[in-house]
Amino acid sequence: MSDSVAVVRETERKYEADDAVVLLDPARLLGLDPGSQPEEQQLEAIYFDTPDLRLLRAGVTLRRRKGGSDEGWHLKLPAGQDSRDELRLPLTRARSKPPAEFVALTRLNTRGTALGPVAQLNTQRRRWVLADAEGHELAELVEDQVNAHTMGKQTTAVSWREVEVELGEHGQVDLLDRIERELLEVGAHRSSSGSKLGRLLADQLQPPAGKDSTKGSANGASKASAKDSGKGGKPKVKRGSAGEAVLAYLGAQAEQLRAQDPLVRRDALDAVHQMRVAARRMRSVLQAYGNVIDGEATRGLTDELKWLGGELAGARDSEVIEERLTSVLHALPDDAVLGPVAAQLTRSLQRRGAEGREAALAALDSDRYLALHDAVDQLLADPPLTARASRPARKELARGVAKVWRRMENRMASADAAAPGEEHDIALHEARKSGKRLRYALEVAEPSVGKPAERFRLRAKDVHTLLGDHQDAVVARPVLRELAAQAHLDGGNGFTHGVLYGLEVVRAERAERELPEAWRRLGEPANTKWLKS
Known part of the structure; x- marks a missing residue:
């Protein structure tokens, strides 16, 4: 701007x-x-x-x-x-x-x-x-x-x-x-x-008599009334039903997605992150609750939401790395900082951030991005509801959460079996993505299920935080190696970069060491028994 x-x-x-x-x-x-x-x-x-x-x-x-x-x-x-x-x-x-x-x-x-x-x-x-x-x-x-x-x-x-x-x-x-x-x-x-x-x-501003004011609107589709669904033989959304809960959540995330658009364009603080989270939440919930909103019918939209998240990733990843490394650097004692490390970090990561921001803005200026929002509007105005959508939310949403939970269990088992090193890091990253989907699925269920879903979500957040710390450390290490090599080529000293690298290794090891206990607490029957009720 x-x-x-x-x-x-x-x-x-x-x-x-x-x-x-x-x-x-x-x-x-x-x-x-x-x-x-x-x-x-x-x-x-x-x-x-x-x-x-x-x-x-x-x-x-x-x-x-x-x-x-x-x-x-x-x-x-x-x-x-x-x-x-x-x-x-x-x-x-x-x-x-x-x-x-x-x-x-x-x-x-x-x-x-x-x-x-x-x-x-x-x-x-x-x-x-x-x-x-x-x-x-x-x-x-x-x-x-x-x-x-x-x-x-x-x-x-x-x-x-x-x-x-x-x-x-x-x-x-x-x-x-x-x-x-x-x-x-x-x-x-x-x-x-x-x-x-x-x-x-x-x-x-008043719609013509007998017409849905949100149909085809660029901004109003999230306000489509649940009771208007059911045209053409589709099941109506009832109060307290699974369909109502999922559509309410999707509508809120669609509104957030739209609200962040001008903020991203203005380079507002945290806007890229908030837009990316809204896209991820919508995608995760559509996948988790394909038993409520037809998963096959929304596959194209989930693919486009994944595309948008990918286009925003460069800008967001640079923000995360810069915040993390700058914080750690400032906490080091003075005698551990040799050379203009802070300036190099800022220069390099801001350059990466500018490249990521350019890619993000190009995505927002594309016809593909507008088509994505058209698809979101259409989904909310005329959702492809399944027969299960009219069932009581508490029981039906538990099915969706249980499906996501089983997927995360499988991902964690794969991580346990993976060979140390890159294979293990990748497996933990996949488990982290499953953890995000579990948290978002629980956000949908929590208003209907209450305390059991809230308790499960908070335990899932503990696991996800550790997996996130591990992944951030994995991403930061190659950046530090590159910066150290560049400092050497420029005639500088790579000692401090090595110190930072070592701290990221320790950070990843600590996350892995604490993960088993957090995972055990998450899987306790007190947290999961409502999924089988």
Whole structure:
């Protein structure tokens, strides 16, 4: 993302206030100093979207605003309750179309459909800044008189009055609650829409009578109602059924997958990891519960989720190695660090990370990636449910967990029988992947099964953590050998790399030494007996 893009986290609430509502002076309303008389602003904003409003349906808005202190291009992305991240770029005479950076960040929402102007809003604003006794900005209160009209073949014009309250740098969320109580007292009420554009275009957001609003949507398929399944002879999803539990989990992971897309593109902290985990969870659950959602019918999607995880692996693996080695290096005594080892580590691993990030972004910009999301939407809108999907969740989900558990038992047995060295390392890595699938399968079952599934999942996490430590050490060792060799070629000293290598050997050995006891505890009857009930 361009360095010129400014990112602002805004937490705000909107209120409808008709002409009968009289706003008290902010100083008397809240006991806070508004600092001065209200600032008067004239704002003109043109909003861009696809013809079927895919951005707005996803809670995203893109506008070009003139006037005010933040004049420019604004892209607002959801960031939790009452909050959005607003990305800003300055206006330029040459830029009449949405900036390429913002088009890229909305690609998953638009699925490649061109963006065009859909509405214009002209706002006459009165703005107060509320501060504490020390002058720290706590909140911003604005009163807007809005004149808006849609753009296109048919236009609709409408006017209204509203109040916005946005949290300042030093404000706390409870201040929003205080202000809300006062506003409700004078007759205002929470807006039915989260944005001015949403209010203007509310009628266009309603689906035609008798049609499923999520079918074919770029973003809404995860909200497909379970009770709508069963068309064409497919079994309906009942409350408390296995199908309901699996679909709810898949829907949550699909939402996470979509939410991480703009964050990965912005190089946000941990975004690649979170996207990769969401893809892995979906794939694992589809495979674990093929008895609930037809495994053959979803095989193509599981293959594509595996592909996406692979494309993200380079960026994520570099993050893991850099975090691990940098932490260990900083813990070494000074006399064990010979030469500019930290600088070499950073230079080499950041180069690897940049290459991995380039591959990840190429995947996100591909048609294959959009087709994957189309397949996810289709799965959630019209899931290929089996006859078992309507059975009670507790018993049917236990079948899926038992299948994954048996697979992990086989993988661990193979690791025990493997020859020491590379063969053993590979076998433990395969067991680790089975452990992940077991944990994700248990996450689906836990709400229905309760404590037994939770206890089993926590024990599985202990085993998986040890297997993960072992694998991280296995991956780090060849990187350290390469860095040591490069240091030697550059005329440096490879001593510290050898120290780090030795610590990774110890780390792997410790994981293997502790693994048998953790594995024994995981397999205790108290943890597994519910799988046979």
